[in-house]
Amino acid sequence: MPALVMLVIVLLSLLIAYAVHSFAREQQRGRFEREAGAFTQALQDRVLVYERLLEATRSSWQTVGPSATEAQFAQYVGGLDLAQRYQGVQAVGFGQRVARGQAAALLAELRRSVSPDLTLRDGGDVQEERVIIARIAPPTAVNLAALGFDLNSEPLRRAAMRAALVTGRAQATAPLRLVQRGPDGAPLAGFLVMLPVQEAAGRGGFMYMAVDAPSFLRGLEPEGGAPGNLNVRVRLAGQPLGGGSALEAGPFTTRSSFSLIGQPWTLEFSAGGTFGRDQAAFVPYLIALLGLLLAGFAFRIVKAQVDARGRAERLNVSLAHARSLQEAARAEFEAIFQSMQDAAVFTDAEGRVRLVNRALRDWLGRDDLEGRPLGVIHADRRLDGRSRFEPLSTSYVRADGTVFSGEAQRSEVLAPDGTLLGLLEVVRDIRERVQAEQAVQAEERRSRAVLDALPSVVQLSGRSGRVRYRNLAHQERLGGVDLAEHLNPEERAAFAQWREQVLASGRDASSEWALSTPQGARWFQVRVNPVRDPGGPDDQVSAWVTTATDIHDRLLAERRAQRNEERYRAVLEGMPQIVWLTDPRGAHVYFNRRWAEFVGEARAAQPLSSLIHPEDRADYLRGWQAALASGRPFEAEHRLLRADGQYRAFVTRGLPVLDGDGLVMEWVGTSTDVDDQVYAEQTARLLADVSEQLSARSDDPSHLRHDRYRAALARLDGRFVDSGALWTVDPTQLVAASSPSATWHSAAFQVVAGGAIERVMDSEDPVFIGADPALHRVSATGALFYPLTGRDGTLSGVLGLLYRQALTARDQDLAQELAGRFASALTNDRLQERVLAAQADLQALNQSLEERVQQRTLELESANRELEAFSYSVSHDLRTPLRHIVGFGDLLARETGDSLTPKGQRYLTVIKDSASRMSQLIDDLLSFSRMGRQEMRQVPVDLRRVIESSWQGLEPDRAGRVVTLTLPDALPTVQGDESLLGLVFTNLLSNAIKYSRGREEARVTVSAQAREHEVTVNVSDNGLGFDPRYVDKLFGVFQRLHRAEEFEGIGIGLANVRRIVTRHGGRVSAEGRPGEGATFSVTLPLRGPA
Incomplete structure (x- = not known):
């Protein structure tokens, strides 16, 4: 009967709860569809507003024309307040249509108006007609970097411009990467909207708008929406806009498709079960709970009545039986009390001994305890007067006065009505246990010393996870608090969940976590190991050992190595040459993308040697095997089969990578396409050979x-x-x-x-x-x-x-x-x-x-x-x-x-x-x-001796004056007529003395520069000098630059000098400036005239 009543109430409650739940779920679905529609309408309105903005900008451009400067265009766009009014619009710009051969003129104009360093860039597929970004605003550094980019060189942009030319209306591109870059240096994800601009004076161009996808989608959700998350995935031209993965399945899903600015749009919506849920959503659960409570309450009442009647009947039967058993129980108690292995003593309500078992008599060696106070057997007087205490270790006094330790537990013996009948004290001999505990404590001290010496953080937890011990490293590095306290707040929940999973599994586990230490945040490897009780059932876990090892430095090194590896791979993939790696035996384990691009995907899996020209393959393999055997660098020139079946000349070079022991770990090599250079060299040699044969002459x-x-x-x-x-x-x-x-x-x-x-x-x-x-x-x-x-x-x-x-x-x-x-x-x-x-x-x-x-x-x-x-x-x-x-x-x-x-x-x-x-x-x-x-006599002539002799012969000319001669320690010996050469230097030294007459101290300097077959002797003075324009007159017969009244002479001396030097196969020259002196240079062959 109680179960039937409870079942009826539960069924009624569940039926009512289900009806209320269905109503609440319909309300949630209605809210979901309303918010999805609001999002769709908001997106459509935003796209239409952007289209109107682009059309207005085109109208303004056509009014002003291409004569608008960059500053005027930026002023116009700045007035639109893009950042506040047009969410996601990165830039508005104009792409000028020019023929491929006229791009230089536009570049020159952009360099004059924007920056002299501006260059034209393209997307890799240059067309005959180019659409170059000539205007862009706002003029931020990110936007200005797009100036000069050829919009027509990239397929997605080119397709949108062609569609816009056909329709004459705004046309969006498929999702793409913008030329503008974000703070991280990566190109922004978004799309472009193109609008053709026709100009009477030229080719015209395209007014375009660059839209940043994440910013474009931000803020489209309705304000004050329903609780829960509305998940939206936007597709433009079938491609996700703004990235992201597929939507997770949920109880609420819908899709909306439409066409705007020349492209199909698809909006996919989903929401979880909590979407749009308010307080009314909990009513079904409350109804079900109240029904269960009411069913349980009714069940208890009915069951209590039935149980009370049964208990009364059974009580009458058992009362008589209990009386018969009371006497037997008393006898059994006496027998059990005396046969207990532990010592026991029973007192009356006043604490005097009434009954002592044999074990206590034997331990104490006393038979006179009945009637005496219980405290006579205790050495600790603090236990006197206490009616109860939990098991504790205390000392007992024997009859001979000796003391021993025992574990005592005292409790009250009460009558059924609560009246105190006496005290029962049970004593257990714990001498062996004390010795065992002392041994365990000694072992524990040794273990703790070992654990304190470990550099890793160690803590010991009980079966429930409560920490019982932390080693010294834990105290020093983590301050003695739990590991979770040193985690970032957002990671603590994940750590707690991981630890609960480990405790529940009962197995070893390891994970890496960042902990805050006095040295800052560092990475630790946290490992949890169970300690099993060998005597327990199924090796039950009795404790947990948690260790935290500092792996921060190793982890950073691994990450640096990983980043270096990634950069290394990026460099290899970006190189124009074919790059390959082999194992120490020469088997290829890696090719960069240039390999598949050159040989074709169908042949990319074949080894390099199989694609070498048959005439070159034997030499290549011979050299490669020799390099593998010797561990020396490898280089070979060969022809390699291209994807189209043509052979091209390559130079392949390989270097061994050695380990610390000098053994080869791997080979790194490159194959460089040198076909054009080889063809040019061979062509040049061929043309040279042909020219040589054709240039041969015969009569x-x-x-x-x-x-x-x-x-x-x-x-x-x-x-x-x-x-x-x-x-x-x-x-x-x-x-x-x-x-x-x-x-x-x-x-x-x-x-x-x-x-x-x-x-x-x-x-x-x-x-x-x-x-x-x-x-x-x-x-x-x-x-x-x-x-x-x-x-x-x-x-x-x-x-x-x-x-x-x-x-x-x-x-x-x-x-x-x-x-x-x-x-x-x-x-x-x-x-x-x-x-x-x-x-x-x-x-x-x-x-x-x-x-x-x-x-x-x-x-x-x-x-x-x-x-x-x-x-x-x-x-x-x-x-x-x-x-x-x-x-x-x-x-x-x-x-x-x-x-x-x-x-x-x-x-x-x-x-x-x-x-x-x-x-x-x-x-x-x-x-x-x-x-x-006069006939010349060719003999070896010592120039120093000749000059010294000439200088001595001019002693009368130097009389009464301060004239200094600077002469090198050694001068070369030449072949010539000594007397004629003496006349040469006598004339030159005489002129130097004569024309420096106006100086207080006249200086004459002789220097020489010897070359392979000749020597030049310079005679310089600090005299009057001469005008360089008249240098040709100096060596003519009867030619003078000064009057006879100023300096004596008739103009024959320098003419003789030139004639003598010329007969010796030499030459003479002069340099000078008015007031700065003059230098006469005589150049003579070392071996005489030819």
């Missing part, structure tokens, strides 16, 4: 037209050209072929070649034949016939080239270079024929000219001898009247004495001085004439 024209051309064509390498032939025109004739094979002589191919040559002669343009049966007969895939045009523009021949491979642009360039060289050779040959004819005429003319030159030379030598004889004769004839003038002038001066007037004496002095100068002039002229005829 035999037939040889020129056959052997040289055949040798040049034979240089053509099969890598470039399979075969070549040369024809001349007027008449058309095959001059030479690269090989004696019948390729160019076969009848079928001669017909094809003849037709091609006629087409070349008609058009003077290259002719390529790529599909003809005659080509297959000679195992060729194509033939190229190139016109050979001379310098005067006339066609001189045709060069034919056969190819086994597909003709490429660089093959055509090589053919053009070869044609140029053969054309030059043909032109040169024709010119040489003309030169040979002209040489014959020239030889006859030269023969007649040589005879005329010899005759003229004889005539000149005769005239020169007559001129020298006349000069010498005139000089001698002039001496006689001069002697008469000087002699009679002296006689006149002696005869007249002082009788002449002063004017007459002055006239006489002028006559004598003029005659003396005339005599000196004639002597110098004769000396200058003899200088050219």
Whole structure:
């Protein structure tokens, strides 16, 4: 009956609770759908507002036009207050449409208006038309970095612009990465909205808006929404907008799809069971709880009535039985009390001993305890008067006065009505346990000493997790409090959950946590180990040992190593070369992405050696095995198969990575594409060889037209050209072929070649034949016939080239270079024929000219001898009247004495001085004439000794003056005439002394610079100097820069210097400035004149 009543009440309560719960769930679903609709409407409104903003900006742009400056555009956009009014709009900009070849002009304009360092950038797929960002605002550093970017070079942006041009309306891109970068340096996630702008004066462009996806979606949730989280996932063009993973399944889900700004939008919503739940949601649970309480209360009442009736009946039956058992129980108590192994004593209500068992009598050795106070057996008087106490260790006194320890427990013996009948004290011998506890304590002290010596944090917890012991490291590093107190507050819940899971599992567990220490936050490895009781059931856990090991430094090192590894991998993936790694045995374990890009995904799994050209593979494997065996760096040049089936030249280099013992851990290598360089080098060598053969000269024209051309064509390498032939025109004739094979002589191919040559002669343009049966007969895939045009523009021949491979642009360039060289050779040959004819005429003319030159030379030598004889004769004839003038002038001066007037004496002095100068002039002229005829005696000449001798001979010129000569310790020895060289330095030193006469201290410096075959001697002074403009006059005969009244001389000395130095095979020069002195340099060969 009680169970039936309770079941009926419970069913009614659950039925009412279910009805209320269904009603609350319908209310939650209604709230969910309303908030999803509000979010959808808010997103649509925001997109439409952005579209209107872009259209208004286009209208403003078309009004002002491209003449608007960056500052004006920024002012206009700044007035829109994008940050406050348009959530998520990163920038508004204008992309200028320009042709690919006109981008330089736009770049120049941007550099003038924005920054001289601005450059054009693209997304990797440059089109013929470029759309370059020319205006952008707000002008933040993040936005300005986008200036110069080509919007048309990226597929997503290009697709949106093309769609906008078709519709003439705003068009959004699919989600993409913006050019702008966030604070972390990564490109922002978002999308662009493009709107075409047409301009009458140019190509126009696109007004566009850059939208940051996370900011765009922020704030779309309605204010004051229902409790719980509304999860939203937005898809633009089928791609998630703003990232994120798929929505978790929940009781409430819905989806909304629509089209805006040219793209499909999909909104997915979900919410958990707590969404929109208010206080009314708990009513079903309260109803169910009240029903359960009411059912339980009714069950208790009914059951209590039934139980009371049963107890009364059973009580009457058992009362009689209890009386019979009372006496038996008393006898049993006496027997049990006496047979107890533990000592026991029973007292009356006043504390006097009534009953003592045998064990206590034996321990105490006393039989006189009945009737005496219980305290006589205790050594501790503090226990007297206490009616009860829990088990404790105390001392007892034997009859002989000795003391022993026992564990005593005292309790009251009460009657059923609560009346105190007496006290019962039970004593247990604990001598063995005390000894065991002392041993355990000693072992525990040793264990704690060991634990305190550990550097790790150690704590011992009971089965429930309460801490019973912490070691010294725990006290020092964590202050003696629980580990959880040193965690970050947000991690404590996770730590508590982890520890509860470990305690529940009963197994070892380990995890890493960041704990705060006096040295700051550090990472520890926390390990929990159970201590099992061997005697317990199923090895039950009796305690837990928790250790915390500081792994902060190791963890940081591992993370640094991981970051280094990531950076290393990023560098390898970003390198333009193919990068590979192998194990110590040479097996490849890694290739960067360039490997799959080059060989193709289908071949990427094959080893590198299998894709090497068969001709290069044996040498490659031989070198690679040698490198593996020796552990030395490896390098090889080979051809590698590309994805399209073509081979390209590569240089592969490998280096061993050694461990601390010098053993190879792995090999790191790169394979660099050098095909273009190798092709260029081989092409250059081929052209050089061809040019060398064509430039060979011979007097035999037939040889020129056959052997040289055949040798040049034979240089053509099969890598470039399979075969070549040369024809001349007027008449058309095959001059030479690269090989004696019948390729160019076969009848079928001669017909094809003849037709091609006629087409070349008609058009003077290259002719390529790529599909003809005659080509297959000679195992060729194509033939190229190139016109050979001379310098005067006339066609001189045709060069034919056969190819086994597909003709490429660089093959055509090589053919053009070869044609140029053969054309030059043909032109040169024709010119040489003309030169040979002209040489014959020239030889006859030269023969007649040589005879005329010899005759003229004889005539000149005769005239020169007559001129020298006349000069010498005139000089001698002039001496006689001069002697008469000087002699009679002296006689006149002696005869007249002082009788002449002063004017007459002055006239006489002028006559004598003029005659003396005339005599000196004639002597110098004769000396200058003899200088050219004097025979030179070539002997070794010590220049220092010659200069010292000349300086000593000028002692009279230095009399009365302070003149200093600086001379090197050693000067070279030259081959020459010592007397003539003495005249040279005497003249130079004399001039230095003469022209430094105005200085208080005259300084003359001699220096020398010896070179491989000559020596230059410099004579410098600090005298008057000269104007550099007149340096050419210094070494002329009778040329002077100063008047005779200022400095004596007639202008012959430096002319003699030049003549003597020239005869020695040397040269003379001079440098000087007015008032700064002069330097005369004499350069002489060390081995005499040649």
